[in-house]
Amino acid sequence: MIHPKNGNLLIQLVSDKVEDEPSELLLPEGYQSRSEYEYGRILSIATDCTRFTDFVDQGRFVVFPSNMLIEIPLNGETHCMVKENYVIGTYQREDD
Helix, strand or coil: CCCCCCCEEEEEECCCCCCCCCCCCCCCCCCCCCCCEEEEEEEEECCCCCCCCHHHHCCCEEEEEHHHCEEEEECCEEEEEEEHHHCCEEECCCCC
């Protein structure tokens, strides 16, 4: 498992699939549209984070702009991170 540093949060994305709508634009093959915001659950928190702490916030769900998502391919897996200052909110899932 990768350990976040430098103010980053390691997150697990919560999938909110955007339905493909028919478009008259020609898009590259393999293009995947993204919503404006992403949602994820905090898996691990860098020790230098000031807004989030491991013992309180690990497991919380966060919302952040999708263009701020950092995807790191490592050993056949993709790890997702976001800087703590890009998180615009936290939320409680109804099924938790």
